[in-house]
Amino acid sequence: MSIRAVITGTGSAISDRNYGSSAAVITKNGLVLIDCPDSILRAMKDASKKSGIDLDPMRITDILITHLHGDHVNGLETLGWKRWIARQSGNGIQPRIHTIESVASRLWERLAPAMDQNGNAKLSDYFSLNILVPGVQASITELRVEARSSEHLIPSCGFRISSGGATLGWSGDTRFDPSHIDWLAAADVVIHETSESRVHTPIACLNALAPELRRKMRLIHMEDNFDQAVTDIVPLTEGEVLEVVGLGR
Numbered sequence: 001m002s003i004r005a006v007i008t009g010t011g012s013a014i015s016d017r018n019y020g021s022s023a024a025v026i027t028k029n030g031l032v033l034i035d036c037p038d039s040i041l042r043a044m045k046d047a048s049k050k051s052g053i054d055l056d057p058m059r060i061t062d063i064l065i066t067h068l069h070g071d072h073v074n075g076l077e078t079l080g081w082k083r084w085i086a087r088q089s090g091n092g093i094q095p096r097i098h099t100i101e102s103v104a105s106r107l108w109e110r111l112a113p114a115m116d117q118n119g120n121a122k123l124s125d126y127f128s129l130n131i132l133v134p135g136v137q138a139s140i141t142e143l144r145v146e147a148r149s150s151e152h153l154i155p156s157c158g159f160r161i162s163s164g165g166a167t168l169g170w171s172g173d174t175r176f177d178p179s180h181i182d183w184l185a186a187a188d189v190v191i192h193e194t195s196e197s198r199v200h201t202p203i204a205c206l207n208a209l210a211p212e213l214r215r216k217m218r219l220i221h222m223e224d225n226f227d228q229a230v231t232d233i234v235p236l237t238e239g240e241v242l243e244v245v246g247l248g249r
């Protein structure tokens with residue numbers, strides 16, 4: 001049993017060559033996005049071409065949101081409108097957004113100036129919202145998802161996503177935080193962010209982790225000048241198909 005995800009973006013917040021860090025998990029009902037960066041429709045199309053897996057934005061059922069920085073949520077407006085317009089003609093379902101309370105509480109404040117239709121529309125016209133409570137597993141199609149708050153400039157979280165005995169860990173944006181890494185280490189594959197900043201995780205911190213942890217770790221949120229030669233942890237690439245296999249296989 002495994003989890004299959006297509007990587008749609010690997011870049012840092014100010015990358016001029018990669019999409020924002022994100023992925024589409026393939027489920028039996030459709031797609032579960034992890035974050036929704038700028039140019040999400042183009043990011044999905046490019047990842048489709050590279051992977052050979054059709055990532056149709058109309059098949060998105062659920063979106064996990066780590067935090068409200070633009071390189072993680074700027075695509076929500078485009079996607080929200082696209083799906084709203086489709087539903088006016090009876091096509092598609094309303095996507096669900098899942099995140100922690102401290103992120104959810106300001107989500108509409110961020111989207112409303114572009115989406116409230118002169119005061120006539122609400123968040124619930126575009127997305128339904130499910131609050132993830134840290135420590136409590138939520139069922140999202142066949143996935144079980146847990147969130148954990150991370151330390152960043154604004155409220156943020158990471159995820160452990162499990163299905164059929166396999167678990168994918170996703171750090172979200174975070175400063176170097178050994179307790180967050182300990183929590184993620186229970187996963188079969190750990191996607192960890194890296195950028196050289198005090199609100200992110202410098203690669204030297206990850207290089208100092210135990211070899212068995214580094215071996216199951218993959219990197220995301222790299223700056224454009226990231227030098228892969230400085231680490232043995234393998235960066236993800238856009239369009240890569242990530243297969244997470246659990247011990248219960």
Ligand SMILES: [Zn+2]
Nearest residue numbers: 067069152173
């Ligand atoms: Zn961020």
